[in-house]
Amino acid sequence: MTVTYHPITIEGETAPIGTAGELVVALDVLQGQHDRAVLEQLAPHLPEIIADASGLYWTLKELTVEDQLYLFDALGARLVDVIGRAGALRDLLATMAYEEVEERMLETLGGEGLRALIGTAEELAGALEWVYGDCDRLVLELVGVPFLRRLFPSGYELSLVLHALDHDRQRELIEMLGWEQVEALVHDRRDLAHLLRALPSELSNRLLTGFTREQLWDLARDERGRKYLYQYLDAKEAAYLDKAMGENDAK
Secondary structure, X not given: OOOOOEEEEEOOEEEEEOOHHHHHHHHHHHOOOOHHXXXXXXXXXXHHHXXXXXXXXXXXXXXXXXXXXXXXXXXXHHHXXXXXXHHHHHHHHXXXXXXXXXXXXXXXXXXHHHHHHOOOHHHHHHHHOOOOOXXXXXXXXXXXXXXXXXXXXXXXXXXXXXXXXXXXXXXXHHHHHOXXXXXXXXXXXXXXXXXXHXXXXXXXXXXXXXXXXXXXXXXXXXXXXXXXXXXXXXXXXXXXXXXXXXHOOOO
């Protein structure tokens, strides 16, 4: 692949930059004194120079928080092409130390960029595992409810994402989807079991109220099925399930 070089001039000295490695070396040599000037001179060419997630990672390591924010603004809509895949997004999030930097990267990607990178519930969960503060809410809001509903064909896939969220955000995700939609994702006892394990007792019990006694018995089927479910439950959840299977009236 042919490399195109772009000159930078700092304190009267000019140097050509064509790759992320050369950019990182230049930033390292300058020791933070002229980083913004370097980025500003290269701004139109940064997506081409940085090229991929590895180049982005090493460039970010040389920059202050303020310059990291500037870099994302400079990459703009090309950021999704630089990151390239969900695994790289997860790895980048895992290396970031500041919520504001994560937030700027996610906002720069936007809903369209995130949907282009994330193709499975497991990939979404991987990204959510590494975000700070309210960035998990930002991710969910950016990708949007229609995308989330398509991403979860069953309760098992939803449980993967629920495990990556704290209890308050779990509730928000379920409210975004709607309890009826969540209940509809329970196709078998595996789906129910993994959802019950992912949720705290309060939300597990709320999920169980959406099923009739007959539906719960159909999911459990027999003693073996009940034992399978109970291995995923704490004592309170097991007691509630016993009650629901024994006492709930059909709707």
